[in-house]
Amino acid sequence: MGLHRCVRPFFLTLAVTTLGCRSAQAAVDEPRPADPAVAVPAVPFVPEQPEASEPQSAAPATVSAVPGFLVLAEDPRVQHEAGARDFARAIAAQLDPAFERAQDFHQLEFSRFPPIRVFATRESYADATLSPGGRGSCVLGVVCFSPKLYEQRATLPGVVLHELSHALLLQNVGLWVHNTKIPAWFREGLATLASDGAGAEGCTPEAALADVAAGRGFDFESSVARLRGIPEGVSAYAYYRQTSLFVAWLRGRDVARFHAFLSGLRSTGFQEGFAQTFAATPIECWNAWAESLRE
Numbered sequence: 001m002g003l004h005r006c007v008r009p010f011f012l013t014l015a016v017t018t019l020g021c022r023s024a025q026a027a028v029d030e031p032r033p034a035d036p037a038v039a040v041p042a043v044p045f046v047p048e049q050p051e052a053s054e055p056q057s058a059a060p061a062t063v064s065a066v067p068g069f070l071v072l073a074e075d076p077r078v079q080h081e082a083g084a085r086d087f088a089r090a091i092a093a094q095l096d097p098a099f100e101r102a103q104d105f106h107q108l109e110f111s112r113f114p115p116i117r118v119f120a121t122r123e124s125y126a127d128a129t130l131s132p133g134g135r136g137s138c139v140l141g142v143v144c145f146s147p148k149l150y151e152q153r154a155t156l157p158g159v160v161l162h163e164l165s166h167a168l169l170l171q172n173v174g175l176w177v178h179n180t181k182i183p184a185w186f187r188e189g190l191a192t193l194a195s196d197g198a199g200a201e202g203c204t205p206e207a208a209l210a211d212v213a214a215g216r217g218f219d220f221e222s223s224v225a226r227l228r229g230i231p232e233g234v235s236a237y238a239y240y241r242q243t244s245l246f247v248a249w250l251r252g253r254d255v256a257r258f259h260a261f262l263s264g265l266r267s268t269g270f271q272e273g274f275a276q277t278f279a280a281t282p283i284e285c286w287n288a289w290a291e292s293l294r295e
């Protein structure tokens with residue numbers, strides 16, 4: 001899809017301290033930190049807005065770093081803390097392919113380039129995202145990366161794609177629908193599926209399918225409406241794997257209808273759009289999926 005036609009550099013002027021708001025999507029993390037969903041943002045979030053007098057097609061003449069960050073010289077789409085320049089370069093190298101793949105997988109387009117923040121320490125990352133164990137997260141549309149990801153470099157391309165997938169969905173459905181209507185199981189399953197399992201590395205598909213078939217999967221019914229975080233009693237790896245396999249099953253029933261479901265979420269909301277697409281509730285679909293695994 002036409003990435004370079006539709007995605008243009010856009011730079012957030014939001015101070016990083018406002019990233020203390022908890023995003024609705026969990027970070028790609030292990031082990032699971034204490035559920036931060038109850039955290040209350042200390043600073044009201046002000047959504048980023050394009051300059052009213054400036055069309056989005058106009059590239060900024062200069063790029064201003066948000067407080068505490070530096071603009072990566074080689075790729076001003078990326079801002080990083082002091083000491084994280086090499087990490088930021090590694091992130092920058094993955095952005096274009098990740099953008100293309102995210103758009104292609106979802107059959108959606110970015111409306112603008114999401115802000116990218118690369119942190120130098122796990123502590124500063126945790127302070128900004130409330131996700132101390134994570135490798136990456138998408139906080140209200142701002143894509144953040146922990147140095148933990150640089151330490152686990154083999155997972156870097158997948159995690160970049162995972163987080164950009166969150167940002168892509170958020171841009172398309174809007175913050176309100178994304179954070180209040182779309183359950184966590186769907187957002188995480190979709191982003192994990194889009195990134196070929198990033199976030200689920202510690203749980204094989206075979207193990208996840210066996211668990212679901214045997215009734216050892218995470219408690220889908222009690223978490224079906226959960227908007228944030230990972231349910232108790234399940235590892236992040238298993239949760240991401242099981243949800244991604246379930247979303248893959250839903251998608252595989254009719255790929256074209258699945259894409260129409262995604263593109264219509266902003267207007268239909270999740271529950272209504274799901275019912276229209278699958279002629280059943282998520283719980284009914286989960287049970288049908290589990291049953292099919294036992295056949």
Ligand SMILES: [Zn+2]
Nearest residue numbers: 025026188191
């Ligand atoms: Zn995620």
